[in-house]
Amino acid sequence: MKNRLRDLCAMIYQETGTRIPKALNEHVCGYIETELVNTHSVEDVLREKDLVDSVDFFQLLQYLWCHDTYEFPHPRCRPQIAFLIQILSYTGARPGTVVVSSAYAESNDSLKYKDFELLLMHGDDGPELVLKVTLRLAKGRRNFARATVVTLHEDRKCRGRCPVTSFLGFAFADQAFDNIHPRQIGYLKPGESTHLPLKIKDSMLEVPVCRMYSEGAISPTKAMTYNVLRNQANQLGQRLGLPAVLRPYNFRRSTANAIAGKVTAEKYTKLLNHTTKTSAEYYASNEVDVDSMSLFLNAAQETERLDKMKGMNFYKQSHAPASLPHSENQKILNDPEFKRLESIESGVSNEVAQAKANKERAEPLLEKRLASAISKRKNYYRRAYDNAYKKYRSEFFQEVGPREVQRQIRAMEGSDEDTSIADSFSDRHHSSRGVAAGYFTTREHIADVFFRNPSSTGESPTYTSMQQKEISSNIRDAAFCPNYEPKTVLATFSMAPGDFRLDMSVEWMQPKAVIKL
Structure with missing residues (x-):
């Protein structure tokens, strides 16, 4: 109460x-x-605050993908719940930060594509993708400029736990990237720079990643609400057989317990978005220097990745413009307002020159007008130049990633290697590119790729019962397909051997149906 x-x-x-x-x-x-x-016989008791540890977390995801017989109204609903479980567990965020909060039900504000930044950087085992998540909807500090930023990384041991893989699936299904195909992701390289940003389209920045199911389809704009997340989490826990009620807040408590005593008080407070009264908050970066993902999974922190991303040098571009190009500078000189100020200055200057030609001493007022005209013209030029240079430089840093991506893609298209990419792509190292490319594939296939490796508990997942069981066509359809239509299923299967939908095929899976794409 x-x-x-x-x-x-x-x-x-x-x-x-x-x-x-x-x-x-x-x-x-x-x-x-x-x-x-x-x-009034009101009971003064505390509600049990249950936790979801790393073992529970793995079993939830494994059950959701491999053993759950519940038929969601749309195939995208399943990966959305899995992704939200990952985000809540790895960031320790409040549920109202990632979905539409009940206190702001009319806002339709949740995690959007603008809150994610995908970077390709050098890792210990070659290039790796990291996902930076901005938690801008923190309790009491919604849309603050200094929002908490949590960095997540690939989980190459188990793709079912990997938030980067899930995000790539949604981004490719929503066509959120500019001219990047799923198969090309694994062949991009940071190059000589420290990182390569993979830019989201400007038109997709305000689109929620996890969206509502409405009128037979996934809404293009309506974000998932807390009530939907709570109900689906409760039902998932019931189907799994948990005696306690599975609530979205359980994941936040679990993260808090997982990192307690392993990080400093300042980092603990920063990650969990608690209000502090120490001066350290004013000097702390808004990016949390905690590998919360590894800590939640009971693994040692991998701080080298975070250390690389700390300094300004990580984002350095040695060929960034140091001044405004001549063509851009000429636009300022041709600006109508600048021309007007220049004309005024020229007119006053002519008056002063005329006075001197007549061997008359220019009046102090006339000299003051000339000084004022010169000052206005110079100040306007300086402000216009500074604004144009900031915009030009900002656009350079925004476009340097997409330009480098397209350069590498063009290089692939002109090489023999790219022929193999297009014709016989293989899912080497279970990389994110393969799973993301699988948003046309069946649920069994995704489950096999996600959980084909032994779990962190040492037990190997078994899928025999699921492989032999006939699953309804709605679940067998593309898990990330944006244009899903339950009734548009062909009775027979016919594909060319090189069809991209067979990229991730496995021996035991013989597709019996395929969606019209």
Whole structure:
């Protein structure tokens, strides 16, 4: 009841801007704790706060993909729940930070593509992808400029736990990248630079990653709400056979317990978005220097990756423009406002010159007008130059990644190696490119790729029962297909040997149906 009172106070402040007096709030809380408990049989008990440890986390994802018989209304619903479980566990975020909060039900604000930054960087075993997640919807600090940023990395031991793999699947299904094919991801390289950013289209930045199912399809704009996430988490726990209720908040508690005592108090507070009263907060970076993903999975922190990304040198581009090009500078000189100021200065200057030609001393007012005209023209040029240079330089850093990606793709297309990429692509090292390319494949296929390796507990997942069981066509269809239509299924299977939908095929799986694409 005190939680509901707190929500009521927050709602009143949000709608009217009026804060409930602290004394009145304390008086009502005292009434709840004493009078209601003593005279109205209200139980004063604490709700059990259950945790989801790394073993529970793995079993949830494995069950969801490999053994769950529940038929979601759309194939995208399953990977969305899996991705949200990963984000909640690895970042320790509150549920209202990643989906539409119940307190802001009309906002339709959740994690959007603009909150993710995908980078290709040098790793110990070659190039690796990292995913930076900006948690801008923190409680009490929504859309603040200094939002917490958590860095996640690939999990090459088990793709079913890998947030990078899941994000790539959604991004390719939504066609969020500019001219990048799933198969090309694995062949891109950071090159001589420290990293290679993979840019999201500007038109996709405001699109929620996890969206609602509505009227037979996934909504293109409506974000998933907390109520939907809560209900699906509860039902998943029930189907798995958990005695306790599985709540989205359980993942946050688990992350807090996993990192407790393993990081400093400042980092702990920063990751969990708690309010601090120390001066350290004013100097701390908004990027959390904690490998929360490894800590949650009971593994040692891999801090080398985070250390590389700390300094400004990581984002350096040695060929970045140091000045505005002549063509851009000429645009300022041809600007109508600059021409007008230049004309005024020229007119006053002519008056001064005429006065001197007549051997007359220019009046102080005339000289003051000339100085003012010169100052206005110079100030306008300086401001225009600074703004144009900042914009030009900003656009350079935004486009340097896409330009380098396209350069490498063109190089692939002109090489013999690219022929093999197009004709006989293989899923070497179980890389993200292979799983992302599989958004046309069946659920059994995705489950096999996700969990083909032994789990962290030492047990090898078995899929015999699922392989032999006939699953309905809705589940067998493309797990990430954006244009899914349940009834457009062919009765017979016919594909050319080089068809890209067979890239990830396995011996035991003989497809019986395929969606019209």
